[in-house]
Amino acid sequence: MRNKTSIFLVIILSLTVAACGGKKGVKDGDEEGVSTTALGDGTGGMGSALGAGGDLATNNKVYFEYDSASVTDESRLLIEAHAQDLLNKPGTTAVLEGHADERGTREYNLALAERRAISVAEIMVAYGVARDRMQTISYGEERPESLEHNESAWALNRRVVILR
Amino acid sequence: MSFCSNTVNTLRRAGVLSMLAGLMFYCVNANAALEIEITQGVEAGIPIAVVPFEWNGPGAPPHFVSDIVESDLKRSGRFDTIPRGDFLSNPHDHLQVNYKDWRLIKAEALVVGRMQRAGANQYQVEFRVFDVFKSKQLTGFRYNVPGKSLRKLAHQISDIVYEALTGERGAFDTRVAYVTLERSPTRTRYLLRVADSDGFGAVTILESKEPILSPAWSPDGERLAYVSFEQRRSMIFVQRLGDGKRDLVSSYQGVNGAPAWSPDGRTLAVVSSREGNAEIYTINLQNKQTRRLTNHIAIDTEPAFSPDGSSIVFTSDRAGRPQIYRMRMDGSGVQRLTFEGTYNARASYSPDGKRLTMVTNQGAGYRIGVFNLDSKGLLVITDTTLDESPSFAPNGAMILYATQQGGSGVLSAVSADGRVKQVLRFQKGDVREPAWSPYNRKL
Known part of the structure; x- marks a missing residue:
C-alpha cells in the first residue's frame, strides 16, 4: 500500500511538474511555490490522470474515514488538481475547511477536523504550493453537510472543503 | 402540572408505568420552559407528600413555591411524590399535622407551609418537614423575600428537604x-x-x-x-x-x-x-x-x-x-x-x-x-x-x-x-x- 502510494505520488508529482514547467507564470514571487520544479522530468498532460473531473469549484470536497485524517489515493488526485490550479494562478489563495461527523465529542472533533485540513494542506505543500497560500479552519462537527444521523450522512460530513 | 403528576403516579400505582417503560411518556405543561420526561422509573424513591402551601393574600403569588418544591423532589429521582388527590388532610403547620393521615397513604415524609404577602412585592414563606414514621418535625424555616426571588427560594427549600431526608446536600438551587x-x-x-x-x-x-x-x-x-x-x-x-x-x-x-x-x-x-x-x-x-x-x-x-x-x-x-x-x-x-x-x-x-x-x-x-x-x-x-x-x-x-x-x-x-x-x-x-x-x- 505504502509502495503503491509513493509510486503514485511520484507519477503525479512528475505530471504536475511537467504541467507547471511549461508555464512561466509559476515564477510569481512565491518562492516556495516553485521549489518542486527540480523534480520535473515527466511528460504528458495531467488531464487523463485526474479522475476527479474538471470543475474544481464544485469538485472541492475531500472525504475521510471515521476518526481518520488520512487522505485516500483517490482524494490525492483531487488535491493535486487543486494544487496545480493554485500553482497556475499565482496570487490566489485557498481556505481548507475541516469537518467531522457528529459522533464522539465536539472538542475532539474540532481537533480531528483541523488535522484533516492540515493533512490536505500538507499534500498541497508536497505538490509545491506555499503553505502561506492556504488557510486551515476547523469547524469540527458544527457544520454538517447532511443533517441526518446515519452512516451515509456521516460519510458526507467527514470532509475537507477546498474554498478558492 | 398536578394533573400530570397525578396521571404519572396513578399509572405507576396501577403498575402501568412499567409496561410503558419502553414508550415515550411525558407530561406537557403549557407554561413550562421544559417538560420533564421520566424515562426510567424510580424503584426506591422515598414516598413524600408535599401539601400545597397555604396562600394568604389577594390574587395569586408570582410562583407557587410548593409546586416547585414538589417538582424538584420528583425530578431528583430520590422521591416518589404522592398525588395531592390522595391526601386526607391539608395541614399548613405542625399544629395541623395528623400523622395518621399520612401513614394511611404510606407517606414517609411530609412537607407543609404557608405563603403570604409581607409588603409591596415582598413575601413571607415558611415550611416544615416531617418524618411521618417518627412523628416528628425534622426541620423548618421562615423567609422574607421579594417576588423575583421566590423561585430561587423554592429551590433552596428543595435543597433543605432533600438534605433532611437523604443526608446529602441538594443541588436544586443551581x-x-x-x-x-x-x-x-x-x-x-x-x-x-x-x-x-x-x-x-x-x-x-x-x-x-x-x-x-x-x-x-x-x-x-x-x-x-x-x-x-x-x-x-x-x-x-x-x-x-x-x-x-x-x-x-x-x-x-x-x-x-x-x-x-x-x-x-x-x-x-x-x-x-x-x-x-x-x-x-x-x-x-x-x-x-x-x-x-x-x-x-x-x-x-x-x-x-x-x-x-x-x-x-x-x-x-x-x-x-x-x-x-x-x-x-x-x-x-x-x-x-x-x-x-x-x-x-x-x-x-x-x-x-x-x-x-x-x-x-x-x-x-x-x-x-x-x-x-x-x-x-x-x-x-x-x-x-x-x-x-x-x-x-x-x-x-x-x-x-x-x-x-x-x-x-x-x-x-x-x-x-x-x-x-x-x-x-x-x-x-x-x-x-x-x-x-x-x-x-x-x-
Missing part, C-alpha cells in the same frame, strides 16, 4: 448553561443560555449566527468560559454573568477550544493548535501568561482539573483512539487511565474527585460512563447512542448530558448510578452542550 441551535431555511441562530436547574428562568447570554460550544462555569459561578466561532473561527471568551462583560482569552492561529477552570478560578486550561497540533496549555487569567502542558503529535484535548487542583485529565489519541489520560499540573507524569472501549473522551471529575464522567463507546454507541479512579472500573449509565457533554451536579448525585431524541438534541439527566433518567425537553431548537453550575450563593 443553574445549567447550554447552547441551543435554531435552524430555519432563512437563518441559523445559536444561543448560549443559562437557566435554573429545572430549566426555568432561561436567560440568553450570547446570541450568534456562528457555532458556540463548550461552556464552562468558573468555580464561583459568576463567569462562563466558552468557544465562539463569531469571527469565523474558534476563539475562547470569558464572560461575566453579572454585567455581560467579556474578555477574549485565546485567539491564536488554529483551534482554540475546550476551556476548563482551575479550582481556584485563576487559570484556564485550553486547547490550542498554534504550534501546529492540538495541545493543552494553561492561561493565567491575571497576567495572561500561557504554559504548554502537552507535547505530542497526537490530538490532546478536553482538559479537566481535579477538584484538588493537583492534576488534569484529558483526551488523547496517542494510542490510536481517543482515551483518557491524567497528568500533573506541570504536564509531567502522563498516565493512561482508560483501557475499556474504543472511544473514551471528555472526562470531568466528580466533586469529591473519586470518579470521572466521560463519553464512552464500548461498541454500542456513544454513551455516558462513570469511571471509578480507585477501582478503575467503568460503569456505562446510559443506553442511547449519541450521548455527549456529561457534567456532574455539584453534589455528585446526578449527571447532566446531551443526547438525541427524534433527530434533535435534548438535555438529559441521569443519577450517577444510572438508576434514574430523565429528559429535559426544552421547547425550542436543538439543545446541546450542557454544563451544570457549581453551588449558587444563598439568598
